[in-house]
Amino acid sequence: xxxxxxxxxxxxxxxxxxxxxxxxxxxxxxxxxxxxxxxxxxxxxxxxxxxxxxxxxxxxxxxxxxxxxxxxxxxxxxxxxxxxxxxxxxxxxxxxxxxxxxxxxxxxxxxxxxxxxxxxxxxxxxxxxxxxxxxxxxxxxxxxxxxxxxxxxxxxxxxxxxxxxxxxxxxxxxxxxxxxxxxxxxxxxxxxxxxxxxxxxxxxxxxxxxxxxxxxxxxxxxxxxxxxxxxxxxxxxxxxxxxxxxxxxxxxxxxxxxxxxxxxxxxxxxxxxxxxxxxxxxxxxxxxxxxxxxxxxxxxxxxxxxxxxxxxxxxxxxxxxxxxxxxxxxxxxxxxxxxxxxxxxxxxxxxxxxxxxxxxxxxxxxxxxxxxxxxxxxxxxxxxxxxxxxxxxxxxxxxxxxxxxxxxxxxxxxxxxxxxxxxxxxxxxxxxxxxxxxxxxxxxxxxxxxxxxxxxxxxxxxxxxxxxxxxxxxxxxxxxxxxxxxxxxxxxxxxxxxx
Amino acid sequence: xxxxxxxxxxxxxxxxxxxxxxxxxxxxxxxxxxxxxxxxxxxxxxxxxxxxxxxxxxxxxxxxxxxxxxxxxxxxxxxxxxxxxxxxxxxxxxxxxxxxxxxxxxxxxxxxxxxxxxxxxxxxxxxxxxxxxxxxxxxxxxxxxxxxxxxxxxxxxxxxxxxxxxxxxxxxxxxxxxxxxxxxxxxxxxxxxxxxxxxxxxxxxxxxxxxxxxxxxxxxxxxxxxxxxxxxxxxxxxxxxxxxxxxxxxxxxxxxxxxxxxxxxxxxxxxxxxxxxxxxxxxxxxxxxxxxxxxxxxxxxxxxxxxxxxxxxxxxxxxx
Numbered sequence: 072x073x074x075x076x077x078x079x080x081x082x083x084x085x086x087x088x089x090x091x092x093x094x095x096x097x098x099x100x101x102x103x104x105x106x107x108x109x110x111x112x113x114x115x116x117x118x119x120x121x122x123x124x125x126x127x128x129x130x131x132x133x134x135x136x137x138x139x140x141x142x143x144x145x146x147x148x149x150x151x152x153x154x155x156x157x158x159x160x161x162x163x164x165x166x167x168x169x170x171x172x173x174x175x176x177x178x179x180x181x182x183x184x185x186x187x188x189x190x191x192x193x194x195x196x197x198x199x200x201x202x203x204x205x206x207x208x209x210x211x212x213x214x215x216x217x218x219x220x221x222x223x224x225x226x227x228x229x230x231x232x233x234x235x236x237x238x239x240x241x242x243x244x245x246x247x248x249x250x251x252x253x254x255x256x257x258x259x260x261x262x263x264x265x266x267x268x269x270x271x272x273x274x275x276x277x278x279x280x281x282x283x284x285x286x287x288x289x290x291x292x293x294x295x296x297x298x299x300x301x302x303x304x305x306x307x308x309x310x311x312x313x314x315x316x317x318x319x320x321x322x323x324x325x326x327x328x329x330x331x332x333x334x335x336x337x338x339x340x341x342x343x344x345x346x347x348x349x350x351x352x353x354x355x356x357x358x359x360x361x362x363x364x365x366x367x368x369x370x371x372x373x374x375x376x377x378x379x380x381x382x383x384x385x386x387x388x389x390x391x392x393x394x395x396x397x398x399x400x401x402x403x404x405x406x407x408x409x410x411x412x413x414x415x416x417x418x419x420x421x422x423x424x425x426x427x428x429x430x431x432x433x434x435x436x437x438x439x440x441x442x443x444x445x446x447x448x449x450x451x452x453x454x455x456x457x458x459x460x461x462x463x464x465x466x467x468x469x470x471x472x473x474x475x476x477x478x479x480x481x482x483x484x485x486x487x488x489x490x491x492x493x494x495x496x497x498x499x500x501x502x503x504x505x506x507x508x509x510x511x512x513x514x515x516x517x518x519x520x521x522x523x524x525x526x527x528x529x530x531x532x533x534x535x536x537x538x539x540x541x542x543x544x545x546x547x548x549x550x551x552x553x554x555x556x557x558x559x560x561x562x563x564x565x566x567x568x569x570x
Numbered sequence: 571x572x573x574x575x576x577x578x579x580x581x582x583x584x585x586x587x588x589x590x591x592x593x594x595x596x597x598x599x600x601x602x603x604x605x606x607x608x609x610x611x612x613x614x615x616x617x618x619x620x621x622x623x624x625x626x627x628x629x630x631x632x633x634x635x636x637x638x639x640x641x642x643x644x645x646x647x648x649x650x651x652x653x654x655x656x657x658x659x660x661x662x663x664x665x666x667x668x669x670x671x672x673x674x675x676x677x678x679x680x681x682x683x684x685x686x687x688x689x690x691x692x693x694x695x696x697x698x699x700x701x702x703x704x705x706x707x708x709x710x711x712x713x714x715x716x717x718x719x720x721x722x723x724x725x726x727x728x729x730x731x732x733x734x735x736x737x738x739x740x741x742x743x744x745x746x747x748x749x750x751x752x753x754x755x756x757x758x759x760x761x762x763x764x765x766x767x768x769x770x771x772x773x774x775x776x777x778x779x780x781x782x783x784x785x786x787x788x789x790x791x792x793x794x795x796x797x798x799x800x801x802x803x804x805x806x807x808x809x810x811x812x813x814x815x816x817x818x819x820x821x822x823x824x825x826x827x828x829x830x831x832x833x834x835x836x837x838x839x840x841x842x843x844x845x846x847x848x849x850x851x852x853x854x855x856x857x858x859x860x861x862x863x864x865x866x867x868x869x870x871x872x873x874x875x876x877x878x879x880x881x882x883x884x885x886x887x888x889x890x
Contacts, residue, residue, distance in 0.1 A: 211762070214763065214765045215760070215765075255889060257727060257750055258727055259727070260670075260727055260728065260887065260889030260890060261890055262890040269637070270636075272636070272637050273636050411608065413753060413755035415755060415756065415759065416759065417759070478633075478635060479633065479634070519751075523749055523751075526747065527721060527749060527765060527766065529718075529719065
């Protein structure tokens with residue numbers, strides 16, 4: 072009954088007054104970020120990251136993880152009531168959620184999305200508990216060659232799952248790689264891509280990139296459309312879903328949870344992808360697909376469960392392999408590194424209080440979120456009435472403070488501006504910045520492992536195909552590339568994303 | 571007696587440079603050249619807290635990380651030499667970097683002076699649990715039997731841990747292959763798994779795994795055995811003559827700091843280090859307090875610059 076001991080340990084950590092407070096702070100900020108259009112969990116985590124440096128590592132991760140899954144709850148409120156996604160993973164919720172709201176069923180839509188998220192959150196937490204410990208033993212078998220192969224799969228997936236043109240996705244990954252290896256080369260000490268700017272010698276800071284690409288750029292985009300922007304808030308009559316609505320949602324919630332839990336763990340996956348995948352799945356399985364788009368509750372229940380499950384299970388690769396599957400988790404990993412905790416297979420065995428404390432906090436956080444999002448939904452709705460002209464200066468201010476405080480450097484703030492403009496241009500040209508950030512994070516790790524594998528094999532490149540795990544992973548990556556190149560798969564992909 | 575002498579010294583100081591009469595008369599800033607939360611930061615905060623209570627003066631710890639410690643060190647090297655801007659430097663940031671970096675923003679031996687040493691940590695050579703080498707002798711024999719094939723990990727190119735292995739290779743005249751990592755933790759995973767033969771790691775980071783039998787400790791790099799690992803021989807005991815390296819942490823100041831300010835700081839830090847609670851707190855961090863008088867500290871810094879400088883040149887490591 073080791074699991075029960077672990078859970079007791081986890082709850083003792085998570086229920087300490089201090090950690091309860093940070094969990095509450097995290098989920099509240101998360102909901103806020105989710106509700107406010109224009110800033111997603113990535114920008115939110117990036118802004119609050121420097122604040123966590125003064126906290127204990129456990130409290131820091133409890134809070135940051137709370138922001139991530141809290142945003143999945145909050146995002147649906149805006150989607151349903153205003154037909155504007157509060158954050159990217161709630162895009163699909165707009166379709167049927169807002170249709171329901173127009174029919175006067177906003178309450179049930181909100182209730183089902185909160186209940187679905189809660190169920191998914193609980194199941195995903197259980198999945199982490201069962202999955203993570205055995206994975207760490209596998210992780211010890213991962214040498215440099217295996218890590219390299221795994222990250223190759225991650226980047227290929229990032230390209231194949233990116234919305235829009237694959238060539239553009241590929242270009243974004245490559246640009247991310249180049250930006251990622253800026254600075255001093257670990258092995259030779261040579262400066263790369265610094266153009267004589269001494270500040271770039273330590274590389275480009277992830278927080279600046281994230282705030283710029285995902286925060287500032289969206290603000291510019293929102294301001295551009297500000298004149299067109301008028302919020303038509305749908306009215307909430309009753310929160311209680313009918314019995315039919317409940318029974319129609321049950322299966323989608325379960326399916327969404329399973330789908331999200333799996334996609335969350337995969338590199339390149341995460342909340343956004345899971346919600347899209349779940350919506351497509353529900354539409355496929357429906358007896359009458361034409362109902363979708365006209366207020367089908369399954370189209371709310373599935374995706375909202377899936378995105379919450381994914382946001383939680385995506386902590387698994389970080390805690391076991393030390394590899395962040397998506398940018399938000401990469402930032403959480405960064406927070407741990409600053410604290411002197413290196414994400415990897417050692418965390419669960421060496422710092423069980425950290426790992427199990429975080430796991431237990433997720434249950435507590437989900438209960439808090441259920442309360443925040445159902446009985447207290449009115450508070451968040453009133454937030455949506457604040458004019459954007461008043462909101463965005465505050466967001467920009469917090470972003471700048473966040474970027475500055477990482478290293479007490481104004482250079483980081485300028486970098487934010489540069490990446491904000493870059494992000495805006497990319498969004499205009501329909502380049503998705505997600506793969507860029509993943510390339511930025513995984514690129515340097517990949518290079519490091521590639522060269523280390525070559526060093527350890529004394530220059531023998533066949534090491535990547537001699538090691539069975541590495542070989543299988545590389546074959547998967549190759550398979551993905553081939554599938555992507557097939558014309559049939561390409562058409563199918565277009566069809567999926569156009570939905 | 572000591573107090574009288576200090577008073578005399580202060581009066582003399584009063585006569586020559588009135589500005590330093592009542593040092594300290596405003597807040598003192600201690601710059602940390604590495605990221606917040608690291609060991610250097612912990613020692614800086616310790617010095618700030620203890621001297622602050624002692625002198626009833628405000629101390630500010632300021633993190634100026636970057637370029638392997640050069641940004642913070644350069645800031646202090648070029649600060650006013652009045653004793654109000656100090657640096658919590660390390661063997662890495664201040665003894666290794668001046669040779670490692672192709673271009674240095676300041677001149678280490680001319681621009682900075684070691685006011686007082688604070689702490690020292692021993693490093694330990696470890697191998698995986700199933701590694702054939704059970705002693706330094708066996709490890710060296712293995713390296714000699716297949717030149718260039720025995721691998722060792724480090725926390726980075728030109729790091730103190732890298733250079734510690736270089737010294738072993740030089741002393742024993744063997745060829746071994748360096749595999750740099752970013753930090754100690756990922757490197758240790760490969761050592762435990764047996765993918766890399768050995769690593770010289772910071773004592774505190776490996777004591778747990780050595781006691782848990784996940785790592786074998788072959789030798790400590792200091793001239794004295796490590797308190798937490800009484801069974802592990804020193805390099806010299808294991809047959810590596812003249813091997814004595816440690817990572818240190820000390821308070822540095824701009825070189826032209828007035829002598830009386832330097833002596834006053836040194837005396838105060840030594841008093842703090844002699845307090846019994848200090849030792850306890852340092853041991854928990856895997857470090858030992860090293861009280862050293864001002865002149866010894868000054869000389870120690872110069873000899874460390876030379877010692878690490880020679881090792882850097884021997885390793886061939888260089889950073890642009």
